Amino acid sequence: QVQLVxxxxxxxxxxxxxxxxxxxxxxPFSRDYIGWFRQAPGKEREFVAGIRWIESTTxxxxxxxxxxxxxxxxxxxxxYLQMNDLKPEDTAVYYCAARSKGYxxxxxxxxxxxxxxxxxxxx
Numbered sequence: 315q316v317q318l319v320x321x322x323x324x325x326x327x328x329x330x331x332x333x334x335x336x337x338x339x340x341x342p343f344s345r346d347y348i349g350w351f352r353q354a355p356g357k358e359r360e361f362v363a364g365i366r367w368i369e370s371t372t373x374x375x376x377x378x379x380x381x382x383x384x385x386x387x388x389x390x391x392x393x394y395l396q397m398n399d400l401k402p403e404d405t406a407v408y409y410c411a412a413r414s415k416g417y418x419x420x421x422x423x424x425x426x427x428x429x430x431x432x433x434x435x436x437x
Contacts, residue, residue, distance in 0.1 A: 367388075
């Protein structure tokens with residue numbers, strides 16, 4: 315069983331930065347795919363970025379490409395989402411999720427979820 319714990323959310327002004335962390339326990343990530351999702355009030359959960367653990371290949375949705383960077387630290391069994399040049403439309407609860415297969419942007423394809431961390435960007 316895998317447990318995921320996010321941290322690093324907060325309130326920031328537009329143009330600012332935050333780094334979210336997703337620490338896993340229960341077993342080491344090896345061939346997992348890690349996705350970061352976000353959900354704003356009244357909206358569906360949205361895939362934001364993903365990384366294939368074993369080879370660190372990454373994927374971003376167009377609205378965050380060039381501003382967000384997903385990475386992982388194998389020794390710490392932790393994934394990160396560095397968010398720069400934040401915009402008010404980035405305001406949401408951010409979740410990390412893991413699945414044992416490859417890339418997917420569908421939330422239903424993920425087996426494990428963290429509790430979420432709130433990111434609020436003021437204008």
